[in-house]
Amino acid sequence: MPPAEHFAAAPHWEWWILGYFVFGGIAGGSYAIGTLIRLAGAPADQPLSRLAYIVSFLALIPCPIFLTLDLGQPLRFYHMLIDVGDGGLNFKSWSPMSVGSWALLLFGLFSFVSFLGALAEGGTRPLASLRGLGRGAFGTIWGAVGTVFGLFIAGYTGVLLAVSNQAVWSDAGWVLGGLFVASSLAGAAALLLAVAHWRRADGIGTSPGLVAADRNFAILEAILLVLFVASVAVAGTVGKVLGVWIVLWIVVILGLAAPFMAGRTRGASWVPAALPIVSLLGLIALRALVIFSAQS
Amino acid sequence: MATIEARPVGFFTDTSICIGCKACEVACKEWNQLEGNPANFTADSYDNTGQLDAQNWRHVQFIETLPSAANDGNGNGGKAGGAAVIPTPIAGGQAWLMMSDVCKHCQQASCLEVCPTNAIIRTEFDTVVIQQSVCNGCRDCISACPYGVIGFNEKTGTAQKCTMCYDRLQNGMQPACAKACPTESIKFGYLDDLHKAADARLAALQKGGYTKASLYGRDASVYGGLNAFFLLMDTPETYNLPNAENAKLPSRNNVPGYLGGAVTAIAGLIAGVLAFRSSRMAEHNPDAPR
Numbered sequence: 001m002p003p004a005e006h007f008a009a010a011p012h013w014e015w016w017i018l019g020y021f022v023f024g025g026i027a028g029g030s031y032a033i034g035t036l037i038r039l040a041g042a043p044a045d046q047p048l049s050r051l052a053y054i055v056s057f058l059a060l061i062p063c064p065i066f067l068t069l070d071l072g073q074p075l076r077f078y079h080m081l082i083d084v085g086d087g088g089l090n091f092k093s094w095s096p097m098s099v100g101s102w103a104l105l106l107f108g109l110f111s112f113v114s115f116l117g118a119l120a121e122g123g124t125r126p127l128a129s130l131r132g133l134g135r136g137a138f139g140t141i142w143g144a145v146g147t148v149f150g151l152f153i154a155g156y157t158g159v160l161l162a163v164s165n166q167a168v169w170s171d172a173g174w175v176l177g178g179l180f181v182a183s184s185l186a187g188a189a190a191l192l193l194a195v196a197h198w199r200r201a202d203g204i205g206t207s208p209g210l211v212a213a214d215r216n217f218a219i220l221e222a223i224l225l226v227l228f229v230a231s232v233a234v235a236g237t238v239g240k241v242l243g244v245w246i247v248l249w250i251v252v253i254l255g256l257a258a259p260f261m262a263g264r265t266r267g268a269s270w271v272p273a274a275l276p277i278v279s280l281l282g283l284i285a286l287r288a289l290v291i292f293s294a295q296s
Numbered sequence: 297m298a299t300i301e302a303r304p305v306g307f308f309t310d311t312s313i314c315i316g317c318k319a320c321e322v323a324c325k326e327w328n329q330l331e332g333n334p335a336n337f338t339a340d341s342y343d344n345t346g347q348l349d350a351q352n353w354r355h356v357q358f359i360e361t362l363p364s365a366a367n368d369g370n371g372n373g374g375k376a377g378g379a380a381v382i383p384t385p386i387a388g389g390q391a392w393l394m395m396s397d398v399c400k401h402c403q404q405a406s407c408l409e410v411c412p413t414n415a416i417i418r419t420e421f422d423t424v425v426i427q428q429s430v431c432n433g434c435r436d437c438i439s440a441c442p443y444g445v446i447g448f449n450e451k452t453g454t455a456q457k458c459t460m461c462y463d464r465l466q467n468g469m470q471p472a473c474a475k476a477c478p479t480e481s482i483k484f485g486y487l488d489d490l491h492k493a494a495d496a497r498l499a500a501l502q503k504g505g506y507t508k509a510s511l512y513g514r515d516a517s518v519y520g521g522l523n524a525f526f527l528l529m530d531t532p533e534t535y536n537l538p539n540a541e542n543a544k545l546p547s548r549n550n551v552p553g554y555l556g557g558a559v560t561a562i563a564g565l566i567a568g569v570l571a572f573r574s575s576r577m578a579e580h581n582p583d584a585p586r
Binding site for chain 2: 004005006007008009010011012013032033036037039040041042045070071072073074076077079080083084085090092094095096097098101147151152154155156158159160161162163164165166169170173174175176177178179180181182185207208209210212213215216217219220224
């Protein structure tokens with residue numbers, strides 16, 4: 001099979017986009033984990049669910065800011081949503097950037113409400129009347145629909161890259177969306193483990209369920225990473241993701257290995273907090289690898 | 297033309313008679329008030345423009361092959377260090393191919409497909425134009441264009457490319473590059489007329505022994521047909537053009553991309569449920585093995 005030909009110019013999506021991909025992934029992944037804990041977790045894990053919703057919204061806040069700052073004309077950010085030609089709404093189902101803009105807006109609503117509910121449950125007094133927001137049938141449906149949007153935000157960025165004519169991105173067309181979903185879940189689980197470790201004095205303990213979930217997500221990510229390399233190798237563009245990018249690959253692999261190191265290390269008390277940080281760095285390195293290598 | 301009717305127009309660029317004078321580039325910059333990029337020494341080419349981008353809406357490609365590196369002097373092509381594709385010398389002589397490259401104004405335009413703001417439109421002349429007042433500089437079109445045509449203008453904060461002189465067309469004038477071309481390598485006209493002219497020119501060249509001559513974008517095999525199509529003297533790859541096999545729309549990855557994401561999301565949710573359930577079971581039954 002001859003290698004794929006690419007003559008496309010680089011869009012120069014760089015640091016703002018990297019920031020969005022990382023924070024958006026964590027926001028979507030955290031929300032999904034929050035809902036998972038709420039629906040399937042042990043009673044003792046429920047404080048982690050609140051923490052996940054809070055982390056999700058806090059991670060989401062910089063996302064629209066990063067995206068707006070990346071635009072050449074930041075004041076025209078609303079052109080993503082409104083057709084300035086006819087004044088109507090602008091939605092193109094075949095353009096991931098257009099779909100993603102709407103998804104980000106809607107996920108923001110779900111994340112914000114769940115954030116308020118989580119704060120209320122945590123005892124924030126002005127929000128006391130919202131304590132039941134995340135509970136009951138409404139809370140379940142809200143969390144489930146929000147999770148769909150959250151996972152979409154985590155993964156559509158991979159599809160956005162794939163729907164192009166760039167080397168690597170378009171060559172790994174069917175893998176990138178899944179790879180971004182899996183790495184977002186793994187990264188979010190790692191961040192929650194790190195925060196839970198720091199806040200253990202507040203009654204948020206390290207959950208065995210979350211540790212196990214983190215490992216499962218890492219296995220899923222590893223499988224997709226292998227598929228990613230295979231797909232660019234078949235297209236003849238694997239050389240673009242190797243070479244100088246080997247440093248990032250090392251961080252990615254360490255990040256994948258970190259969840260399995262927990263429990264095998266003895267001694268230093270900083271290790272349980274440090275391993276999730278390594279996983280988180282792996283998430284950042286993976287996004288950086290995919291974004292920058294294709295444009296080099 | 298006194299007036300130009302609102303029907304498909306285009307460029308037929310005959311590379312066999314391009315002399316690389318770059319008059320088209322100059323005329324384009326002058327009419328469209330493009331400042332141009334700072335002078336750059338490319339070191340390996342007589343071409344000092346480099347590529348199509350926000351400041352170069354026309355670019356005359358110089359496809360140069362040094363005799364010592366690329367062929368044995370008898371008309372046999374070879375591999376030169378660093379060059380990805382080496383053209384086969386034409387008619388037994390040294391190859392120095394030239395092509396005035398430009399936006400192809402594709403019938404199935406990748407840029408128009410992905411643009412989230414509807415800034416990119418198809419005009420009444422069937423050309424593809426980026427509305428500068430609507431573009432917000434997201435650069436998705438740059439990522440999508442398979443020809444590397446579109447560039448980002450740092451000053452305006454928008455994506456820019458050839459408009460086929462939309463303003464001139466609306467006023468009954470042909471595009472500046474076609475007007476300036478001294479050899480008529482760039483021909484402007486109604487698309488059906490250009491197709492006839494191209495077919496006749498190709499037949500004449502092939503009759504003269506130029507068997508590798510071909511038309512690129514004349515038919516629908518590449519992006520449904522190109523309004524700016526070319527007569528090439530070598531393979532499309534030689535001119536940095538994807539061949540028909542590689543000319544694919546970005547949207548080909550929409551369904552597989554979302555499907556891959558959805559399957560992974562479901563797998564991730566199942567993996568999460570299993571992890572939290574087993575943890576909950578262990579909490580209920582502390583003696584059970586984990």
